[in-house]
Amino acid sequence: MGRFVGRDPAGYMLDYSLYNYTWNRVCRASDPFGLYSFDVDDENCTVTLNFKLQFFFDDGVDANGNPLKWTEAEKTAYAETAESLIESTWGGGWKIVPGKQNYQSGSTIEWIYGDWFGVGVECLGPVVVPAYTACPCQSGYVTKVNITSVIGGSNPTDDVEAKVVKIPQGDWKRSYAGTSTASLDSEDVRERTMDNGMVQVPIVHEFGHMIGLHHPCHNKPNNPNCVDSSGAVDEYLDPNTGKPSSSVMGSGMSTSADLMEQWREAVNDEHSECGPFSIERVK
Numbered sequence: 637m638g639r640f641v642g643r644d645p646a647g648y649m650l651d652y653s654l655y656n657y658t659w660n661r662v663c664r665a666s667d668p669f670g671l672y673s674f675d676v677d678d679e680n681c682t683v684t685l686n687f688k689l690q691f692f693f694d695d696g697v698d699a700n701g702n703p704l705k706w707t708e709a710e711k712t713a714y715a716e717t718a719e720s721l722i723e724s725t726w727g728g729g730w731k732i733v734p735g736k737q738n739y740q741s742g743s744t745i746e747w748i749y750g751d752w753f754g755v756g757v758e759c760l761g762p763v764v765v766p767a768y769t770a771c772p773c774q775s776g777y778v779t780k781v782n783i784t785s786v787i788g789g790s791n792p793t794d795d796v797e798a799k800v801v802k803i804p805q806g807d808w809k810r811s812y813a814g815t816s817t818a819s820l821d822s823e824d825v826r827e828r829t830m831d832n833g834m835v836q837v838p839i840v841h842e843f844g845h846m847i848g849l850h851h852p853c854h855n856k857p858n859n860p861n862c863v864d865s866s867g868a869v870d871e872y873l874d875p876n877t878g879k880p881s882s883s884v885m886g887s888g889m890s891t892s893a894d895l896m897e898q899w900r901e902a903v904n905d906e907h908s909e910c911g912p913f914s915i916e917r918v919k
């Protein structure tokens with residue numbers, strides 16, 4: 637697609653109106669490892685994060701050293717529960733809403749340089765901006781998550797690879813997730829009461845790490861709201877209030893606007909002519 641340089645004082649981008657809306661709906665790899673993508677759908681007005689997750693199930697032992705073996709049914713149930721918990725917690729609660737269009741029909745572009753409809757153009761002008769065409773999805777894009785899980789497999793793939801060890805029910809084991817591997821346990825799809833009394837399902841928190849998010853007070857030693865009474869950083873605190881964060885990246889189950897930033901960026905990248913986009917709560 638050609639680029640235009642307009643000398644109009646408004647400084648708008650013209651691609652949208654001049655091409656009369658022929659944007660492709662493109663999957664956009666947005667993470668450094670290419671493990672997931674966003675699909676901006678202008679017909680259904682949704683922006684979906686597509687995410688692949690590969691589970692490897694390891695047997696464990698109970699407190700008496702007796703083996704704890706996964707059954708095939710348990711593996712399937714774990715993967716299905718993880719999918720639905722992540723999709724319902726991270727999707728549906730927010731909308732990405734376009735801003736005002738920043739060009740005016742009827743205004744004049746004095747000069748255009750570069751490639752126009754595949755024809756090399758040194759300069760062209762003046763040009764009157766064509767009639768206004770509305771951006772799609774003026775009422776906003778609903779945020780969604782689509783998890784595709786794979787059980788086992790021999791070769792490392794481009795999925796996030798999650799090792800899941802079976803532990804006694806109700807036990808506690810600290811789980812970990814990064815942006816390419818995760819270490820989980822069989823209790824991570826169940827509600828867990830945290831030290832501060834909040835309830836969280838660990839798999840939805842670990843998913844946040846898989847898409848590159850940190851705890852709210854991560855790496856904020858100089859923020860007094862992130863330091864506990866002993867002077868140590870408590871990453872699960874809310875940097876604005878100093879109280880335990882109810883965000884899913886803290887100790888709770890709520891997604892906050894800042895956690896939706898990647899969805900906003902995805903829509904903005906695809907429709908920069910309709911921005912700036914903002915994030916609004918749907919429910």
Ligand SMILES: [Zn+2]
Nearest residue numbers: 841842845851
């Ligand atoms: Zn964490």
